[in-house]
Amino acid sequence: MAHKVFIDGSEGTTGLQIHERLAGREDLEVIQIDPELRKDPAARAACLNAADVAFLCLPDAAAQESAALVTNPDTVVIDASTAHRMHPDWAYGLPELGAAFRERLTTANRIANIGCHAGAFLLGVTPLVAAGIIPTDTRMSCFSITGYSGGGKKMIAEFEAADRPATLNSPRLYALGLTHKHLPEMKQHSGLQHAPLFNPVVGCFRQGLAVTVPLHLPTLPGKPTVAAVHAALSAAYAGQTFVRVMPLGDPANLDGGFLDVQANNGTNRADVMVFGHDEQAEVVVRIDNLGKGASGSAVQCMNLRLGLDEMAGLTV
Ligand SMILES: NC(=O)C1=CN([C@@H]2O[C@H](COP(=O)(O)OP(=O)(O)OC[C@H]3O[C@@H](n4cnc5c(N)ncnc54)[C@H](OP(=O)(O)O)[C@@H]3O)[C@@H](O)[C@H]2O)C=CC1
Numbered sequence: 339m340a341h342k343v344f345i346d347g348s349e350g351t352t353g354l355q356i357h358e359r360l361a362g363r364e365d366l367e368v369i370q371i372d373p374e375l376r377k378d379p380a381a382r383a384a385c386l387n388a389a390d391v392a393f394l395c396l397p398d399a400a401a402q403e404s405a406a407l408v409t410n411p412d413t414v415v416i417d418a419s420t421a422h423r424m425h426p427d428w429a430y431g432l433p434e435l436g437a438a439f440r441e442r443l444t445t446a447n448r449i450a451n452i453g454c455h456a457g458a459f460l461l462g463v464t465p466l467v468a469a470g471i472i473p474t475d476t477r478m479s480c481f482s483i484t485g486y487s488g489g490g491k492k493m494i495a496e497f498e499a500a501d502r503p504a505t506l507n508s509p510r511l512y513a514l515g516l517t518h519k520h521l522p523e524m525k526q527h528s529g530l531q532h533a534p535l536f537n538p539v540v541g542c543f544r545q546g547l548a549v550t551v552p553l554h555l556p557t558l559p560g561k562p563t564v565a566a567v568h569a570a571l572s573a574a575y576a577g578q579t580f581v582r583v584m585p586l587g588d589p590a591n592l593d594g595g596f597l598d599v600q601a602n603n604g605t606n607r608a609d610v611m612v613f614g615h616d617e618q619a620e621v622v623v624r625i626d627n628l629g630k631g632a633s634g635s636a637v638q639c640m641n642l643r644l645g646l647d648e649m650a651g652l653t654v
């Protein structure tokens with residue numbers, strides 16, 4: 339029998355992308371809400387409680403409201419928003435972070451999907467903390483370049499408006515108050531004692547994201563080589579379907595010396611890359627912010643939770 343799935347917020351950026359990834363799957367039946375009633379709590383409650391899996395693709399407040407509407411103990415909720423990522427009762431949706439994450443996702447009825455910047459940061463840093471290469475008390479910094487779809491419908495409309503102001507044509511640094519909403523999950527799931535100093539930049543392209551984490555190798559215990567950093571990441575992700583560690587400093591990652599942050603678009607793949615020399619290393623993690631950073635991850639978590647092929651509906 340097909341699993342019943344409901345997407346609350348199906349007309350938003352993430353909701354539409356989940357819908358696309360579920361299209362044509364015979365093992366799933368998507369519950370449709372009357373479009374006129376898509377923001378009506380009673381209508382949403384009926385759909386949520388009829389679902390085996392409910393995706394919340396909503397702003398934080400609406401996601402909290404939806405989660406509270408779920409009374410069916412068997413409904414698995416996968417929330418794409420920031421609302422529940424720090425909640426102890428919710429599993430964090432990044433199985434590649436380790437066996438404990440993966441195992442929890444196979445049974446949890448509440449799953450918080452990753453933040454796009456946070457997930458990429460964690461893929462680059464968590465194994466290095468676990469391996470002791472980065473001490474837990476290190477004060478890290480990192481930056482991220484993202485496409486404007488990360489800002490949802492509103493930002494997409496601003497960037498794609500016919501009368502777009504020229505100020506949107508150049509990359510825009512933001513979150514300069516240094517309190518970006520992904521900092522708590524970056525700290526919690528990396529094992530670091532301090533949140534990184536994080537600078538996101540949004541560019542005039544729709545989709546694609548890369549987080550860059552600099553490492554000053556002589557300041558780290560035992561002065562690891564760039565090869566040791568690469569080896570630790572390669573070991574951590576051996577056998578993973580969706581995380582690919584590229585050869586060390588591979589020029590094939592670079593197009594005439596430039597790294598294309600859109601190269602994973604349309605996939606659920608994360609590319610982990612290490613560049614550097616004796617003194618400095620840079621870990622770069624590239625994802626599709628709407629793929630591994632949002633809807634791809636959500637579908638992967640559903641597949642895992644339901645015991646289905648983890649790759650169903652997804653590409654690498
Ligand atoms: N875009 C991205 O790259 C990522 C997004 N996320 C998170 O996923 C969630 C969804 O983001 P995104 O798809 O980008 O956002 P969008 O703004 O594109 O879509 C949100 C959707 O929710 C609908 N909505 C708002 N309030 C309610 C309500 N009370 N009841 C029902 N529907 C409602 C909106 O309706 P309307 O169409 O009328 O505006 C819209 O269709 C957010 O929490 C976001 O932070 C997470 C990772 C990455």
Ligand SMILES: CC(=O)N[C@@H](CCC(=O)OP(=O)(O)O)C(=O)O
Nearest residue numbers: 418419420453454455488489540
């Ligand atoms: C360009 C842009 O604004 N991107 C968003 C991140 C999108 C994301 O990961 O979303 P949630 O954490 O909200 O789920 C931001 O930096 O706030």
